[in-house]
């Protein structure tokens with residue numbers, strides 16, 4: 480983890496450095512992922528099973544690729560009752576939060592026989608990818624599935640990697656059952672994305688694929704976009720803490736490490752106006768890292784993308800926060816709510832020293848699938864909006880069309896689209 484003074488030069492080199500984490504920078508993986516996708520498209524199940532053997536070590540067949548009711552029942556036996564209670568409590572918060580996002584159809588009619596509106600329809604089948612390579616993510620099951628449920632999606636299928644014995648983590652299965660997933664397939668990586676994009680003998684084609692994953696998953700989602708819809712590309716996790724001298728260095732260090740442990744490509748950054756806090760946080764980071772079980776991943780991610788930046792003043796710090804547009808932003812300053820009003824770009828904003836990032840990962844209710852790699856400048860968190868689409872509604876009576884039909888003819892003729900003009904004219908010819 481590097482400590483640097485925040486200057487225009489450091490901002491520029493930091494932004495260049497962070498961009499290296501973007502899936503679009505990993506062109507060397509693109510051809511590999513492209514080959515996986517083409518093979519799955521052509522050879523369907525056979526290719527999916529071959530790649531699963533190669534990358535995950537499991538022998539899958541059409542008979543065992545899908546999780547059975549018996550496997551689900553067995554998973555409940557492995558999950559502690561206390562954990563099941565926590566999953567259920569988290570589900571209530573996540574559902575309640577997403578219900579507020581629901582959009583409804585609307586119709587505007589006027590007395591002269593004009594009606595226009597917008598009809599909201601959920602997609603028919605959602606495909607949810609739940610990562611499972613370096614860690615297991617039952618929480619991501621809840622975060623991906625609940626907005627689809629609230630939107631009213633008819634069928635939700637889920638893919639997640641299995642271990643070499645063909646087993647999926649029990650807590651992931653229990654979370655899927657509790658959230659209401661219809662079918663679960665034990666496959667991961669680019670082959671899972673391709674299977675949901677094109678369909679195979681065993682895995683149905685989805686209309687939209689959502690969910691985070693590693694570089695293979697992210698590139699595969701990008702590649703199948705257009706054949707299916709996808710959500711934003713949620714890549715390796717990120718945290719940015721904006722703190723002043725009022726912050727508790729232990730809390731700040733612990734929160735930075737909470738995201739560094741996800742992946743060697745994760746990024747953890749502190750921007751502070753206090754040199755004293757910067758030094759204390761660095762010491763706490765070193766102390767905690769030593770004690771944490773995932774220290775090897777943490778050390779690599781801190782070496783790669785860990786920064787402590789000392790800003791000359793709060794305004795410069797806030798400008799930099801907006802430039803970085805981090806997935807997660809914690810504000811631990813005096814007047815944190817006022818500072819929040821000046822933040823334009825961040826996936827999720829955590830305010831105050833008790834709103835630590837993992838509260839959002841597991842429990843508070845807002846979605847933890849968030850835009851990464853600076854894409855918070857134009858993408859939003861996964862939400863109910865991702866699982867609906869809209870149709871426009873137009874209805875005019877003869878009396879409503881008559882006063883304006885010549886306007887439409889004139890517009891159509893300006894575009895030299897005479898068939899358009901004709902379709903209006905024929906209605907008033909006699």
Ligand SMILES: NC(=O)c1ccc[n+]([C@@H]2O[C@H](COP(=O)([O-])OP(=O)(O)OC[C@H]3O[C@@H](n4cnc5c(N)ncnc54)[C@H](O)[C@@H]3O)[C@@H](O)[C@H]2O)c1
Nearest residue numbers: 534610611612613640667668691692693713715716741848
């Ligand atoms: N933004 C979010 O909401 C969020 C949530 C959870 C996790 N994440 C991120 O998701 C990522 C999860 O990654 P992961 O690796 O743990 O799990 P993953 O499920 O995304 O990837 C595992 C799969 O990758 C494939 N794979 C592995 N090595 C390969 C190779 N050499 N060639 C081709 N395919 C290969 C395998 O098929 C395996 O099943 C992490 O970066 C984590 O930070 C993000």
Ligand SMILES: N[C@H](CO)Cc1c[nH]c[nH+]1
Nearest residue numbers: 616618619716717840847
């Ligand atoms: N922080 C991750 C998103 O970047 C989500 C997660 C799941 N489990 C723990 N964390």
Ligand SMILES: [Zn+2]
Nearest residue numbers: 716737738840
């Ligand atoms: Zn996390």
